[in-house]
Amino acid sequence: MTEEIQKTFDELQLGNTILYPTDTVWGLGCDATNSEAVAKIYQLKNREESKALICLVSDIRMLERYVENIPDVTYDLLEAANRPTTIIYDNPVGIAKNLVAADNTLAIRIPDDKFCQKLIRKFKRPIVSTSANISGQPTPKSFDEISNEIKTNVDYIVNLKDDKKAVKPSTIIQLRSNGEIKIIRS
Numbered sequence: 001m002t003e004e005i006q007k008t009f010d011e012l013q014l015g016n017t018i019l020y021p022t023d024t025v026w027g028l029g030c031d032a033t034n035s036e037a038v039a040k041i042y043q044l045k046n047r048e049e050s051k052a053l054i055c056l057v058s059d060i061r062m063l064e065r066y067v068e069n070i071p072d073v074t075y076d077l078l079e080a081a082n083r084p085t086t087i088i089y090d091n092p093v094g095i096a097k098n099l100v101a102a103d104n105t106l107a108i109r110i111p112d113d114k115f116c117q118k119l120i121r122k123f124k125r126p127i128v129s130t131s132a133n134i135s136g137q138p139t140p141k142s143f144d145e146i147s148n149e150i151k152t153n154v155d156y157i158v159n160l161k162d163d164k165k166a167v168k169p170s171t172i173i174q175l176r177s178n179g180e181i182k183i184i185r186s
Helices: 002-013 035-045 060-066 073-080 114-123 148-153
Strands: 018-021 026-029 054-056 085-090 105-109 127-131 171-175 181-185
Touching: 002 018, 002 114, 018 114, 026 035, 035 127, 060 105, 073 085, 073 171, 114 127
Parallel strands: 054 105, 085 171
Antiparallel strands: 018 026, 026 127, 054 127, 085 105, 171 181
16 A cells, blocks of 8 residues: 555646545545646546535644634534545635635545545645546446546556445535535435
């Protein structure tokens, strides 16, 4: 795994796109602070830039660097979560502008996955995480279900294919600065 983390880190440093296992499904990713890399993800997925993407951070400390004000309930929600949980926050900072939604929000998850954790800690910046499919197509449940179009057009494929079992996408919750909570996907 150490070798794959280094190779993937090198690709992210170059502004390249990656296909990698996450704590949910196989994802497409890149440096979440690099607008050009984020644009490549939208192009690869054939997705409108008006449809926001998720990014991953390593821990609460990293989350606090990229969100202006984290609602207090966040800590309780994350602690109580029994499956991967993505939270949409108001007023992200230091993130590529084309990753931030039109209403100035950003979906962020702290993954419970050794590879993702080690990679993000080494990279020291958030990484985009969006399902490895063309927009409008079903989310692949395993590496073998990922289309050849994705596999041939991504810059780097992480070589940990046997380590990933099929799982569901994360729960998505929106937390507004005013305290409003909304379940987007359960």
